[in-house]
Amino acid sequence: MKISLLQENLHLALTDVQRCISSRPQLPVLGCVLLVADEEKIQFFATDLQFGMMTTVPGKVEKKGKVAIPAKVFTDLISTLSPGSVELSLKDNTLEVKTTDATAKLQTFSAEDYPAFPTLEGEEIEFPLDVLAPAVQATSFAASLDETRPILTALCMQFGEELEIVGTDGFRLARITLPYSADSRQLLVPAKAVSEAIRIAARKKVEKVVFKVSDKLKQVFFSFEGYDISMRLLEGQFPPYQKIMPAEFLIQLVFDAEEFQQKLKTASIFAREGAGIIRFVVKEEGLALVSSSSTFGNQESLVRGKHLTEFKGEQEIAFNSRYVQEFLSVVKPDRVWFGMNESLKPAAFRPEGMDAFTYIIMPFRVNG
Amino acid sequence: MNQLNVQELWRNACDILQQRMSQSSYTTWILTNPLTEFRLIGDDRAIGVITSPTAFHSANIEKNFYAQIKEVLDQLSGRNAELQFRVGSPVVDEVKTQPTVVQSSLDDDTTPLQSATPQQAPHARPLRTPRKPMSIQSLQERLQNLAQTKQHSDAVPSNSPQPTSGLFSDQTIKSLAVDRAKILAQKAGLRLEYTFETFAVSSTNEMAHAAAMAVSNQPGTAYNPLFIYGGVGVGKTHLMHAVGNNILKRLPDAKILYCTGEDFTNEIVHAIQTKKSMVFKEKYRTVDVLLIDDVQFIAGKNTVQEEFFHTFNSIAKRSGQIILTSDRPPAEISLLEDRLRSRFEAGLMVDIQQPSFELRTAILLIKAQANNLQIPMELAQVIASRIDSARKLEGIIKRIKSEVELKHRQITPQLIDELCKTELEKAPSRLRVKPYDVIKTVADFYHLKQSAIRGKVRVQSIVKARHIAMYFMKEELHLPYMEVGRWFSNRDHTSAMHALRKITAEMNLNDEVRQEVQAIRVLLEKISK
Numbered sequence: 030m031k032i033s034l035l036q037e038n039l040h041l042a043l044t045d046v047q048r049c050i051s052s053r054p055q056l057p058v059l060g061c062v063l064l065v066a067d068e069e070k071i072q073f074f075a076t077d078l079q080f081g082m083m084t085t086v087p088g089k090v091e092k093k094g095k096v097a098i099p100a101k102v103f104t105d106l107i108s109t110l111s112p113g114s115v116e117l118s119l120k121d122n123t124l125e126v127k128t129t130d131a132t133a134k135l136q137t138f139s140a141e142d143y144p145a146f147p148t149l150e151g152e153e154i155e156f157p158l159d160v161l162a163p164a165v166q167a168t169s170f171a172a173s174l175d176e177t178r179p180i181l182t183a184l185c186m187q188f189g190e191e192l193e194i195v196g197t198d199g200f201r202l203a204r205i206t207l208p209y210s211a212d213s214r215q216l217l218v219p220a221k222a223v224s225e226a227i228r229i230a231a232r233k234k235v236e237k238v239v240f241k242v243s244d245k246l247k248q249v250f251f252s253f254e255g256y257d258i259s260m261r262l263l264e265g266q267f268p269p270y271q272k273i274m275p276a277e278f279l280i281q282l283v284f285d286a287e288e289f290q291q292k293l294k295t296a297s298i299f300a301r302e303g304a305g306i307i308r309f310v311v312k313e314e315g316l317a318l319v320s321s322s323s324t325f326g327n328q329e330s331l332v333r334g335k336h337l338t339e340f341k342g343e344q345e346i347a348f349n350s351r352y353v354q355e356f357l358s359v360v361k362p363d364r365v366w367f368g369m370n371e372s373l374k375p376a377a378f379r380p381e382g383m384d385a386f387t388y389i390i391m392p393f394r395v396n397g
Numbered sequence: 398m399n400q401l402n403v404q405e406l407w408r409n410a411c412d413i414l415q416q417r418m419s420q421s422s423y424t425t426w427i428l429t430n431p432l433t434e435f436r437l438i439g440d441d442r443a444i445g446v447i448t449s450p451t452a453f454h455s456a457n458i459e460k461n462f463y464a465q466i467k468e469v470l471d472q473l474s475g476r477n478a479e480l481q482f483r484v485g486s487p488v489v490d491e492v493k494t495q496p497t498v499v500q501s502s503l504d505d506d507t508t509p510l511q512s513a514t515p516q517q518a519p520h521a522r523p524l525r526t527p528r529k530p531m532s533i534q535s536l537q538e539r540l541q542n543l544a545q546t547k548q549h550s551d552a553v554p555s556n557s558p559q560p561t562s563g564l565f566s567d568q569t570i571k572s573l574a575v576d577r578a579k580i581l582a583q584k585a586g587l588r589l590e591y592t593f594e595t596f597a598v599s600s601t602n603e604m605a606h607a608a609a610m611a612v613s614n615q616p617g618t619a620y621n622p623l624f625i626y627g628g629v630g631v632g633k634t635h636l637m638h639a640v641g642n643n644i645l646k647r648l649p650d651a652k653i654l655y656c657t658g659e660d661f662t663n664e665i666v667h668a669i670q671t672k673k674s675m676v677f678k679e680k681y682r683t684v685d686v687l688l689i690d691d692v693q694f695i696a697g698k699n700t701v702q703e704e705f706f707h708t709f710n711s712i713a714k715r716s717g718q719i720i721l722t723s724d725r726p727p728a729e730i731s732l733l734e735d736r737l738r739s740r741f742e743a744g745l746m747v748d749i750q751q752p753s754f755e756l757r758t759a760i761l762l763i764k765a766q767a768n769n770l771q772i773p774m775e776l777a778q779v780i781a782s783r784i785d786s787a788r789k790l791e792g793i794i795k796r797i798k799s800e801v802e803l804k805h806r807q808i809t810p811q812l813i814d815e816l817c818k819t820e821l822e823k824a825p826s827r828l829r830v831k832p833y834d835v836i837k838t839v840a841d842f843y844h845l846k847q848s849a850i851r852g853k854v855r856v857q858s859i860v861k862a863r864h865i866a867m868y869f870m871k872e873e874l875h876l877p878y879m880e881v882g883r884w885f886s887n888r889d890h891t892s893a894m895h896a897l898r899k900i901t902a903e904m905n906l907n908d909e910v911r912q913e914v915q916a917i918r919v920l921l922e923k924i925s926k
Contacts, residue, residue: 055421055424055425056421056422056425057421076453078425078450078451078453078454079451079453081453141461142461144453144454144456144457144460144461145456145457145459145460145461146453146456147452147453147455147456148456197564197565199563199564199565200563200564201564202564243452245484246452246455246484247451247452247484247485248451248452248484259452261450261451261452261453264485264486268564268565269565269570270565272570272573272574273564273565273569273570273573274573275573275576276573276576276577276580276581277576277580370576374569374572374573374576375564375569375573389564391563391564391569
């Protein structure tokens with residue numbers, strides 16, 4: 030095998046596919062990327078057997094061939110090379126990486142040992158990217174990363190009269206409703222993998238995201254220009270999220286997001302040792318953020334806001350500030366709508382006026 | 398081949414395959430991808446199904462291990478095997494149990510995760526910062542954080558934040574379900590305090606109570622429509638709300654609508670005025686349970702009756718439940734269209750009598766409890782013996798409450814005596830109405846024209862209304878007989894005397910007349926100044 034390509038293209042392709050590779054691969058060969066050079070087409074494959082990616086890189090193929098290359102070291106090596114042409118050639122089991130002023134030799138694995146990818150199949154679903162990308166972004170951050178409860182690592186796509194996309198880790202939940210009508214069904218796609226796919230689609234500036242859902246293979250395939258990304262559908266029962274959506278909010282107020290974020294940062298300083306717990310006090314003038322530390326002191330700062338409901342006296346609720354901060358940094362609202370009922374009942378945040386989106390947080394019980 | 402034999406065959410195959418390949422390969426490609434079916438075909442062939450956790454596994458086994466597995470299976474079974482691949486959970490039993498396991502760990506407050514760190518459940522774990530590379534500093538900070546939170550929670554456990562249960566704990570789901578039921582009840586127009594639990598039952602209303610219970614347990618099938626009738630303040634409305642609340646409790650998604658006959662009428666008028674009759678139809682005809690209070694009010698109003706007829710039919714067609722209340726049975730609602738009357742009578746009609754002494758005592762005690770008042774049994778009986786309507790009992794409870802709370806008085810026999818006395822004195826309050834009001838009210842009540850009552854026609858129904866109107870003018874307004882006669886086409890004073898005697902006598906004999914007089918009196922009291 031002998032090919033040449035640009036370092037920039039190669040580096041980008043490797044960083045993308047490497048996201049599929051597990052930090053502790055089951056088999057040595059699964060810690061590799063598979064390089065396939067075929068008449069004028071250079072492809073890289075990577076998978077952890079649940080999440081797989083294929084990308085095509087433009088380049089020149091002088092001699093066809095394929096090889097499995099240890100991903101980590103290969104990516105690190107390519108990233109340190111200077112931009113420009115890179116030549117890759119395989120002799121026996123050694124891959125030679127050559128630029129104008131550097132040469133490296135890598136041990137490789139046989140391409141024959143590399144697992145085959147499933148063939149694309151299934152029913153096609155299509156979304157405009159500018160709808161799906163923000164929706165996935167605004168919900169996937171709430172999903173869990175804890176692999177011991179795999180169901181919570183899923184993004185739930187509930188099809189029906191409308192499409193609801195929900196992510197939750199059991200303590201907070203983000204739900205968005207999209208006007209997309211389809212037969213009623215529930216798809217549980219891994220939140221991490223789907224965010225990756227959407228991230229790449231956004232970078233590629235595709236207009237429409239097309240994906241295939243195969244019930245037979247229990248797999249979802251995203252395909253767009255130069256990329257095939259496939260991920261396993263999760264199975265099991267997603268938590269009954271409809272049941273924990275409060276039917277109404279007795280206290281609702283809106284305030285400026287920037288001011289809120291600023292005050293939240295101030296409050297976080299004194300909340301560090303209390304596991305990030307900040308008390309939110311609903312006052313007539315707005316929302317007061319109260320935090321205290323037994324060693325450093327305490328603070329109280331007011332975010333001025335407008336009540337949408339009648340003010341009936343102060344109410345207090347405590348949250349982990351990180352849950353609130355993540356909402357602000359991911360969703361990036363201009364003005365924030367906040368709704369709550371009682372101290373110990375779930376409360377909600379959303380960008381003002383965007384009823385299609387709700388972010389629910391389970392409050393803390395604060396003694397004293 | 399049965400399940401056991403398949404397992405046996407696969408175990409043997411695994412033993413052979415394990416020796417032929419590397420351990421990690423064996424674990425990844427063989428152990429987690431078992432043979433789950435082995436169908437024998439003909440004398441010498443078979444089809445084996447390999448079930449894999451993901452499509453990647455099956456794609457790769459098909460490509461790289463097909464020959465090896467086939468060879469072993471052929472050798473063990475003595476047949477020519479063909480392999481098929483399936484993605485899914487390997488054992489059928491597991492497929493079924495797995496979701497419930499996941500479920501319980503979510504809903505249970507004592508998941509291993511939480512119990513491992515009882516003071517600071519997952520909320521307090523040093524939390525990930527997504528899309529930010531890990532650095533030594535961040536690790537350092539996290540470790541410090543962990544140590545501090547641990548220290549902190551150990552040192553001052555009483556003041557440290559207690560994480561509430563998770564978002565999907567039973568507690569959260571239940572409490573939100575209660576909130577939702579409240580809102581649904583409010584939307585349906587139901588009063589939350591009117592439930593079966595707060596409804597006292599005795600012989601005068603047990604039939605109605607039993608029917609209402611049956612309807613609330615099987616809406617649309619038990620008795621449809623349910624028609625409850627009885628005098629004022631006997632608990633018709635309470636029972637109706639109780640049915641609605643009970644249905645909502647069991648079926649939160651049921652569409653329930655409560656309104657009075659008057660609301661229904663007003664809404665039609667409004668819909669016609671604003672040209673929104675489709676909205677009206679959509680609202681009423683699609684409900685699962687329709688509760689209409691004081692349905693007698695729609696009698697004599699043709700458009701309203703017609704609309705109600707269609708509403709009734711379309712709900713009944715979809716086997717939705719209809720419950721109606723009225724102050725009298727359908728047969729006695731004059732000017733009610735026959736097609737409506739026959740429909741009302743097609744279901745179950747139950748009446749509620751005036752509450753007995755025992756029931757009044759029970760109602761009094763229930764209402765006292767709802768108002769946080771402790772009224773001793775003897776005193777409750779004293780009150781119940783003196784006051785005969787449930788509404789008035791409510792009034793007296795309110796007054797006792799205000800005496801106790803505002804004037805800080807004790808509940809003593811003297812206080813009760815005082816309040817009941819004023820209540821009794823107040824009861825036959827003088828009607829301050831004009832003779833004209835009496836005629837109008839009576840005419841409206843019987844759906845007659847005022848001119849008919851005042852005129853000379855001697856049809857039985859009109860004569861009865863005329864007599865009642867005369868009775869009120871003499872007995873309540875204290876007009877002279879001459880004057881009374883003059884209001885009714887210059888009748889003689891003896892006609893008025895006859896009317897008074899007749900009605901007084903009938904009221905003692907005939908419940909129906911007494912109830913009607915009582916109902917008209919209530920109407921007059923409302924306009925009395």
